[in-house]
Amino acid sequence: MLQRSSTQASAEAASAGGLRIALFLEEESGNWHVRRLAEAMRRRGASVVVTSLPRCAFDTALANGIDIPGFDGQLPDAVFVRSISAGTLEQITFRLGILHALRSSGVRVWNDARAIERCVDKSMTTFLLHQAGIPTPRTRTIEGHEPAVQHARTTKLPLIFKPLFGSQGKGLLRIDAVSDLPEPEAADNIYHLQDYVPPAGATFEDWRVIVTRDRVVAAMARRAGNWITNVHQGGTPAPFETPPEMAALAKASIAAVDADYGGVDFIRAPDGGLLVLEVNSNPSWRGLQSVTDIDIADAVVEDFLSAVRAHQGVRSCQA
Numbered sequence: 001m002l003q004r005s006s007t008q009a010s011a012e013a014a015s016a017g018g019l020r021i022a023l024f025l026e027e028e029s030g031n032w033h034v035r036r037l038a039e040a041m042r043r044r045g046a047s048v049v050v051t052s053l054p055r056c057a058f059d060t061a062l063a064n065g066i067d068i069p070g071f072d073g074q075l076p077d078a079v080f081v082r083s084i085s086a087g088t089l090e091q092i093t094f095r096l097g098i099l100h101a102l103r104s105s106g107v108r109v110w111n112d113a114r115a116i117e118r119c120v121d122k123s124m125t126t127f128l129l130h131q132a133g134i135p136t137p138r139t140r141t142i143e144g145h146e147p148a149v150q151h152a153r154t155t156k157l158p159l160i161f162k163p164l165f166g167s168q169g170k171g172l173l174r175i176d177a178v179s180d181l182p183e184p185e186a187a188d189n190i191y192h193l194q195d196y197v198p199p200a201g202a203t204f205e206d207w208r209v210i211v212t213r214d215r216v217v218a219a220m221a222r223r224a225g226n227w228i229t230n231v232h233q234g235g236t237p238a239p240f241e242t243p244p245e246m247a248a249l250a251k252a253s254i255a256a257v258d259a260d261y262g263g264v265d266f267i268r269a270p271d272g273g274l275l276v277l278e279v280n281s282n283p284s285w286r287g288l289q290s291v292t293d294i295d296i297a298d299a300v301v302e303d304f305l306s307a308v309r310a311h312q313g314v315r316s317c318q319a
């Protein structure tokens, strides 16, 4: 049930009162999502500091060792990671370290570092989906150009090459011939190669489902004249009612990567079976919001705050 009565909402607002939340935004990016998330948290009575992981510090001068802007050396009750922000390998490792440290210090981290690591790396996501028995297109991830050539020679083409850490449809290549494989420098010498799933008709279509551990929040179909349907690449979002089979797979996918919430991409195989393409642990939903009446930020925040309250309950029982 997504519609809540005003009595329910105010009762929840009262119980979220006093919760101190750090909301990590993406540096150098628009704040459309963050504004909506912060408003939804405040409406429910939480106090929110919008900051970012690059502004946090480890500091041995502090008793708890972690400095989050706006918390005066204290720790928040929970953090909501909208983004870890782009950076070098060292910067990303440091920021994930902050998230790991927050979690091990008792802070509820949504999504936590482990889930983010699992989803950022497309090969690990695919492995975990496969291990959980969730159907995905056949995928082989290998190091080096020569092993990639070997795979392309012995597999039905086309294949799709995906950057391991890619998002928003950037850097995807269709490999119609072995010579289309990118050079090692362009591929970071990692070849994540997936069987191409052809469209059923003239239009390319796939589906994005935003899901929490508790429920499917919202979904859209994406259509395009090109095989890459991401809204950022010109795909058109369309309203979509999630069928039960897709809802169950979306929830199972979130569980497989141990995320609190995420965006799950689906495509349909020529035999009609659903396949999961990826799980995004920091999904954007601007396109999806344009085709649904459900307030996505509000629904995600509702489930976030109830997870934080459950965590607080567990901690006070342990104390």
Ligand SMILES: Nc1ncnc2c1ncn2[C@@H]1O[C@H](COP(=O)(O)OP(=O)(O)O)[C@@H](O)[C@H]1O
Pocket (backbone or CB within 6 Å): 137, 160, 162, 166, 167, 168, 169, 170, 172, 194, 195, 196, 197, 198, 206, 227, 228, 229, 230, 265, 267, 277, 278
């Ligand atoms: N194996 C595939 N076969 C056909 N189309 C694909 C395949 N993989 C991805 N696509 C298309 O490319 C888009 C982006 O792929 P995805 O794996 O979701 O990566 P990204 O993180 O860049 O969104 C998908 O939404 C879909 O339109």
Ligand SMILES: [Mg+2]
Pocket (backbone or CB within 6 Å): 168, 169, 230, 265, 278
């Ligand atoms: Mg995607």
